Amino acid sequence: MTAPMIELKNIVKRFGSVEAxxxxxxxxxxxxxxxxxxxxxxGKSTLVKTLAGVHAPTTGEVWVKGKLCNPWNPLAARSAGxxxxxxxxxxxxQHSIVTNIFMGREITNVLGLIDTKRQVEEANRLxxxxxxxxxxxxxxxxxxxxxxxxxxxxxxxxxxYNNAEVIVLDEPTTxxxxxxxxxxxxxVEAVRNSGRTVIFIGHNIYHVYDxxxxxxxxxxxxxxFEGEKAAFTGADHLISMMHQLAETGRAxxxxxxxxx
Amino acid sequence: xxxxxxxxPKTAIIDNRREQSAFRRFYGVNGRAVNSFLAFIAVWxxxxxxxWGLFLNPGFYGAYLFSIPPSIIIVTAMVFVVTAGEIDLxxxxxxxxxxxxxxxxxxWGLPVIPAALLTLVIGALLGVVIGAIVVYGKISSLVAxxxxxxxxxxxxxxxxxxxxxxxxxxxxxxxxxxxVGKWLIGGMxxxxxxxxxxxxxxxxxxxxxxxxxxxxxxMVGDNPNSARQMGINVERIRVGVFVLSAVSATLxxxxxxxxxxxxWFPLSGKAYLLPVLAALFVGGTPVWGGVGTxxxxxxxxLTIGMIPxxxxxxxxxxxxxEFIFGIVIIVTMVVHxxxxxxxx
Numbered sequence: 001m002t003a004p005m006i007e008l009k010n011i012v013k014r015f016g017s018v019e020a021x022x023x024x025x026x027x028x029x030x031x032x033x034x035x036x037x038x039x040x041x042x043g044k045s046t047l048v049k050t051l052a053g054v055h056a057p058t059t060g061e062v063w064v065k066g067k068l069c070n071p072w073n074p075l076a077a078r079s080a081g082x083x084x085x086x087x088x089x090x091x092x093x094q095h096s097i098v099t100n101i102f103m104g105r106e107i108t109n110v111l112g113l114i115d116t117k118r119q120v121e122e123a124n125r126l127x128x129x130x131x132x133x134x135x136x137x138x139x140x141x142x143x144x145x146x147x148x149x150x151x152x153x154x155x156x157x158x159x160x161y162n163n164a165e166v167i168v169l170d171e172p173t174t175x176x177x178x179x180x181x182x183x184x185x186x187x188v189e190a191v192r193n194s195g196r197t198v199i200f201i202g203h204n205i206y207h208v209y210d211x212x213x214x215x216x217x218x219x220x221x222x223x224x225f226e227g228e229k230a231a232f233t234g235a236d237h238l239i240s241m242m243h244q245l246a247e248t249g250r251a252x253x254x255x256x257x258x259x260x
Numbered sequence: 261x262x263x264x265x266x267x268x269p270k271t272a273i274i275d276n277r278r279e280q281s282a283f284r285r286f287y288g289v290n291g292r293a294v295n296s297f298l299a300f301i302a303v304w305x306x307x308x309x310x311x312w313g314l315f316l317n318p319g320f321y322g323a324y325l326f327s328i329p330p331s332i333i334i335v336t337a338m339v340f341v342v343t344a345g346e347i348d349l350x351x352x353x354x355x356x357x358x359x360x361x362x363x364x365x366x367x368w369g370l371p372v373i374p375a376a377l378l379t380l381v382i383g384a385l386l387g388v389v390i391g392a393i394v395v396y397g398k399i400s401s402l403v404a405x406x407x408x409x410x411x412x413x414x415x416x417x418x419x420x421x422x423x424x425x426x427x428x429x430x431x432x433x434x435x436x437x438x439x440v441g442k443w444l445i446g447g448m449x450x451x452x453x454x455x456x457x458x459x460x461x462x463x464x465x466x467x468x469x470x471x472x473x474x475x476x477x478x479m480v481g482d483n484p485n486s487a488r489q490m491g492i493n494v495e496r497i498r499v500g501v502f503v504l505s506a507v508s509a510t511l512x513x514x515x516x517x518x519x520x521x522x523x524w525f526p527l528s529g530k531a532y533l534l535p536v537l538a539a540l541f542v543g544g545t546p547v548w549g550g551v552g553t554x555x556x557x558x559x560x561x562l563t564i565g566m567i568p569x570x571x572x573x574x575x576x577x578x579x580x581x582e583f584i585f586g587i588v589i590i591v592t593m594v595v596h597x598x599x600x601x602x603x604x
Contacts, residue, residue, distance in 0.1 A: 054489050075491035090489045092482035094550045103479050104490035112472040140285065 003066030005030045005166055005197050006051070006082070011060035013046055020046040022221040023060070028166070033188065033198045035212030037205065037238075039246055043221040045087070048170045048201055052084035053077030078105070083164035087171045089155045093144035098123040100143050101158045126157045130187060149180035156187060166197045173207060185211060205242065209235035219245050231256040292544030292596060296556035299542060299592045300563045303570070310574035322449035324569060326519065329457035330355070330512035331561040334532065335539045336464040337508030339557045340474070340501045342540060345481040345549035346401040348502060350390055351509040351536070353412035355529025358383050358513030360416050363425040363524040372435025376514050383510025384503050386412075391502030395495050417526050426523040439518045453515045460511070465554045477501060482550030538585065539564040542592045563588060 006028040013021040021043050028034055038044040049055045050062075053074040062069045064080040077084070084090075091100050101123050107115045123139040132153040137146060143154055152172060159167050169188070173181045188211055191198055202208040208215070209229075215238060216226045224245050232238050237255070245251040287294065308315035334351055341348045361382050365375035394404045430436055441452045468474035479487040480497045488494045509529070517524045543560025545552035567588065571581045 052489065053491075073491070074489055075493075078491050084489070086486075086489055088485070090483070090486035092479050092486055092550065094482045095478060099475065099479075103487065104476075104492045106472050106475060108472050113466070113470050114472060114475060116470070140289075142288065 002030070003063075004028060005065060007061075007063040008050070008057075009061040009063065011047075011050060011057045011062075013050060013055055014058045020221055021050070021057075024218065024221070024223055026216060026223070028197060028199060030165075030197055031192070031195055032214055033192055033200060033212045035208040035215045036199055036201045036218070037208060037215060037242065038218040038224075039242075042218050044201055044218060045170070046221075047218060048084065048086075048168060048199075051077070051082065051168050051199065052086070053082075075104075078164075081165035082168065083159035083162075083166070084168040085152070085155045085159050085170060085172055087174065089151050091143050091151055091154060094142065096140045096142060097127075097137065097146075097154050097157075098139040100154050101126065101139075101161060103158070105162070122161065123157070126161055127153075130157055130160065130190075131183075132157055148175050149177065149183070152176065152180070152184065156184075160191075164196070166199065167191055168199045168201075170201045171203065172200070173202065173204065181207075205239050206235050209238055217242065217245070217251075219249075225251050225253050225256075227253075227256050233257070290553075290555075292546075292551075293553040293556035293559070295592070295595050296542065296544045296553070296559035296563070299588065299595070300559045300566075303563050303566060303588055307566070307570040307574040310576075314573050315570075318447035319449075320573065324566065325448065325454045326451050328561065328565040329451075329453045330515055331532065331536055331539060331565055332457045332558055333460050333512050333515075334505075334508045334536050335543065335557045335561045336461055336554050337504045338536060338540050339464070339468065339543075339545050339552040339554055340477050341401075341505050342545050342547065343468075343481045343549055343552035344477045344498055344501045345484065346394065346498060346501060348390070348401065348405050348505045349533065350405040350409040350412060351505055352529035352531075352533045353409040353416070354383065354386060354390075354506050354509035355513040355516065355532060356526055357386065357412055357416050358510030359517040359524045359528055360420060360425065360513075360526065361510075362514045363427065363517055363522075366427050366430050366522070367425065372430060372433055372518075373438065376435070376439075379514055380507060380510055383506050383513075386510075387503035387506025388499060390506060391499030394502060395498045413527070420526045422526060424523055424525055428522060430522045436518055436522070439515060451519075453519070456511075456515070460508075461554065461558055468552070468554050473497070473500060478550060478552070481552075535564050536561075538589055542589055544592075544596050546596070563592075 004027045006026070008024060008026040011021050011024045012019065024043070024047060026047075036044060036047065046055060050057055053072055053076055056072045062072050064082070069076055069080060092103065098119050102119050107119050107122070109115065120139050127133055127139070130153070132150075134150075137150065143151060146154070169184075172184050176184065188198055188200065200208060200212055212229065214226065214228050215232075217224045225241070241251040241255065304315070314320055338348065338351070358379055362375055362379040365378060366372065370378070390405065390408055393399065393408065394401045397404065437452070439453050439456070442449045443452075468477070476487065476492050476497050477500070479490075479492060480494050484494050487497075512532070513529065516528050520528075539560035540557055541547065541560070542563055543553065543558070544556035564585070567584050568581050571584055572578060576584070
């Protein structure tokens with residue numbers, strides 16, 4: 001059996017005396033769309049930032065494709081093939097689309113001088129590939145002048161460069177219009193069809209239910225339950241379990257259907 | 261592996277924005293440099309119109325070219341510091357310490373060029389210390405470099421016992437000529453250190469616009485969290501800008517000693533603090549970080565540097581100088597603010 005794409009083993013993350021993650025173990029399989037759910041303050045964003053390498057775990061191990069990653073930082077995550085579209089988009093608003101796409105990963109020669117021409121070509125190709133084109137902007141346009149959906153497009157184009165194997169989308173549909181949300185969903189489908197792995201974090205459980213193959217729910221810093229889509233009777237089932245979790249602190253996992 | 265293109269949305273998105281013209285785009289990227297150039301021309305025209313004969317005579321500019329290089333060298337490095345979202349108030353102290361180290365090495369018997377190179381290395385190390393204290397001590401750079409400035413001046417004064425250092429025998433040596441030797445070009449006395457400043461500006465320009473370091477400085481200043489999330493070592497970049505600033509101030513210190521005929525004063529850097537900062541902001545680098553312009557900063561330094569002698573040459577009494585400084589700074593800041601550069 002091949003090693004899973006990502007394996008988080010017993011991740012604990014403390015900020016001073018606050019324990020944001022109290023021992024999360026998460027396995028992400030190749031080619032799946034994993035929906036990551038949890039209430040506000042459950043530790044979702046800490047978990048995402050741990051996946052992205054922004055937070056190094058206080059204790060616990062990160063394994064990617066069967067290899068232990070140490071040290072774990074944003075650079076290590078990106079070179080391991082994990083790209084993250086952050087909730088805040090992580091853009092430099094005073095700079096051009098192309099500079100943003102190549103942020104932290106400039107195409108340079110041995111002296112460190114940037115190959116501007118190639119970067120613009122690559123940015124053009126990438127933007128065409130994901131259907132992110134317009135007559136009003138080009139790779140040199142300043143990101144701060146773009147709309148919310150267009151900024152999301154820049155962040156997604158950046159995540160796609162270098163053929164990342166895992167794409168983490170943190171709340172990708174927040175603050176987007178209906179059409180822009182549709183675009184993001186089509187994009188997730190396209191990425192899945194190309195054999196890549198997607199981790200999708202969302203507030204809107206209906207959205208996440210439609211798009212994901214498997215769900216991982218965290219509560220108060222640790223795993224509450226997880227299940228394949230087939231284990232649920234529908235989005236309402238998942239929602240009722242999450243309600244139960246919020247009210248009583250535990251969900252009735254016996255209600256999940258056993259795989260036949 | 262190529263991505264399958266998602267279907268375009270069925271409903272057309274109404275987009276009323278128009279494509280920017282080529283001029284708008286050029287101005288969007290270079291507007292601040294253009295404005296600084298225009299400010300320089302405006303100030304020159306204002307002075308020259310009072311006394312065309314003097315201002316069209318190339319001989320008038322010899323002293324100007326002799327005194328302006330240290331400001332140009334420091335202000336272009338300061339563009340990196342302010343673009344990264346920091347400020348370095350310790351550079352006047354580093355000018356003093358750089359000149360002092362250089363002079364001491366000369367007195368110990370080193371020739372000018374090796375002494376200058378060694379001084380630059382020591383200046384870079386001092387920059388590492390300043391940067392490390394600011395960045396890893398997590399102190400506001402405004403406060404930290406202010407404190408370090410007093411600290412460095414104190415050490416220098418203690419070591420020098422408040423006295424000048426001088427070595428007249430080094431005047432006119434080959435190495436000294438390398439720095440301050442003069443060429444008569446079109447009736448203008450052009451000193452070598454002006455050419456050194458030009459080479460420095462070219463280096464800074466390429467480093468800022470086309471090198472990974474400069475671009476990352478801009479990313480860190482624009483949005484440090486984003487830069488960190490994208491794997492940029494934000495701390496290392498921040499220490500880097502303080503090293504660059506210290507190296508520039510040290511080079512300026514080495515030049516100042518030589519332009520003063522190999523005499524070093526412990527407080528020789530003090531006069532540069534406000535003119536350099538004024539030149540930086542007149543030059544169009546905004547205070548909020550993320551963007552900056554090397555060419556603009558050079559014109560800023562040329563504008564500010566011209567005011568004292570220009571005012572006198574135009575027949576204003578000396579005490580008008582500060583008044584003119586004020587007018588120039590305020591007017592150019594307002595122009596920069598309303599020129600709608602980059603973010604419209």
